[in-house]
Amino acid sequence: MNPPLAALYPQHLATVRGHADHALALAGFDHLLVAAGTPPGKFLDDQDYPFVANPHFRHWLPLTDAPGSWIAYTPGAKPRLVFVQPRDYWHVVPEAPHGYWVEHFDVVIVRSAAEAVAQLPKGRNAVITPACPAVDGVEANNPQAVLDCLHWHRSFKTPYELALMREANRIGARAHRAAEAAFRAGESEFGIHMAYLAAARQIDAELPYASIVGLNEHGAVLHYTHFDRTPPRGHRSFLIDAGASCAGYASDITRTYAADGHAGFQALIDSMDVAQRGFAAKVRPGQSYPELHVHAHHVLAGVLREHGFIRMSAESAVESGVTGAFFPHGLGHSIGVQVHDVAGFQQSERGGSIPRPAGHPYLRTTRVLQPGMVVTIEPGLYFIDMLLAGLRDRPVAADIDWAKVDAFRPYGGIRIEDDVVCTDGEPENLTRDAFAAA
Incomplete structure (x- = not known):
């Protein structure tokens, strides 16, 4: 207790x-x-x-x-x-x-x-x-x-702050369950969002950030906040990135779902879930967050290869920038009283900045993890036309199965995100714990 x-x-x-x-x-x-x-x-x-x-x-x-x-x-x-x-x-x-x-x-x-x-x-x-x-x-x-x-x-949360963040995750998990049920029931993006708000018992202005509720190909828009009022002709996939607030503290949770009968996309979600859990397990003292981010690119290259999207090695996929086209954002960020919490790049209490690794301009923290820090772990795989077009004219295009890619473009993409506490030992996954309790 x-x-x-x-x-x-x-x-x-x-x-x-x-x-x-x-x-x-x-x-x-x-x-x-x-x-x-x-x-x-x-x-x-x-x-x-x-x-x-x-x-x-x-x-x-x-x-x-x-x-x-x-x-x-x-x-x-x-x-x-x-x-x-x-x-x-x-x-x-x-x-x-x-x-x-x-x-x-x-x-x-x-x-x-x-x-x-x-x-x-x-x-x-x-x-x-x-x-x-x-x-x-x-x-x-x-x-x-x-x-x-x-x-x-x-950057280092007190036990009081962690208690508020646990509750924010419990509220968010409850609302995510309601959003998934609305998706399964065939609701529009707007209808799903309304179900989320009702379950969270918070209005838009009270949420820590604008919810992302994307059906089908809309999951490929990283910050999709449009909310179609009419359901699509068919529900294939659903990506929701939505949090909740507790006394000013935030949760930041993302889940992706496949509609019934879409086994291929569900298998890709399952592989991403295994990968994401592995990254979350590495939130430990002394872990360089940029190194964890680069490690994630290598693991996701393996996922792309396992599912037949690429034929090259993981090392080649990362070095050539192929993984960057499928996973164009950072692995996560600090979180607390702000969703993208402060000091993600700071060298010490006197300021300074730790640069991002070359080729990863959107990473939001470059710190070494220490007990008390809370970060999100949110790997993604997306089928973004603009970024994929940049690969088609390069020599690496020969090692990409474009027919497979095109078959998955209507699903948009996958992102799975948890809020994870770095402790002296095993990390505490606030989000997984909240879903388990829900």
Whole structure:
């Protein structure tokens, strides 16, 4: 049985405060001011875009609906939450803060953003807030030295954060089950998405990212977010990349399904699933993520060869760029309070950047894995016309079975994605555990 959040939160906050102390001392600031932010306005309109709280704000406390509010922290003192609760009959006014975390803050409730700013300390302030929209009376300086330090340490999740990410995966797994059932029932992409939202009990604005729901050849569009309202004439395949949120923390889950009677595509999915599980098992301390990504290319070259798409060796397929045409994105990325979490390329708490390996421009992390880090593992195989066309005029085309490729183009592609925790021993697969519980 997992400890309750109330038991885990004090140590999490102590860890966050410790990192703030260190970052402020490193950069020469007296106070840390973290804005929740405000929703940006729509151009030439009197409406706003949906509000998404600053991830630095959400890292301190599980408060996602607090536009205009601030956290003010001075080392050695209790952190202060300046909470904006406006007098407003046009919109729902945010509830006064409550819950297991409130006792750990000095909470001040004000009625306007201007009153909130008046409560902030003066002096050498590190102010972390979006530059746009601007906040009157406070200048966003977002000191790079402070951000680098905070981002580096945010790479390592506390037990409290992992508890929230487990729940985000449980919500996501439940919703994925509903989406698969809708696919089996012959629903449109839009209908499947509605089934997903209903099962997650979250609206689009609450999800950590825009869901990808692709039937048939739409699975070949990596970020397909179109949502056809009419079902296709026949359901062949279904790729869904969709997550869920829990107190501001994300899950990022992808599954691919074959319709009944499409055994060849199901066999390819099965091979990809075996490969993906193997990559997830390598999320261990000391594992270079770029090396794992390159290893994935060699394994997927074997899958392509096993299923008759290519006749060349795995080494030749990788070196010649053939695997890159079938698997054009990175193996995964860091995840946490942001879907594509920070510090994926960072060298140390003082910044710096670790370059991607040559020929792999879309890899989203180049770090060496250490306990506490959480990454996605999401290999893919796709039949993308634009990329395949680039192979047809090259000498390697002779070692590709184009008739086989053309037979699979109507299925789009395959991606399987889990959120995996690096521990001191066996990795913890948050997503597989959630599906098993579901």
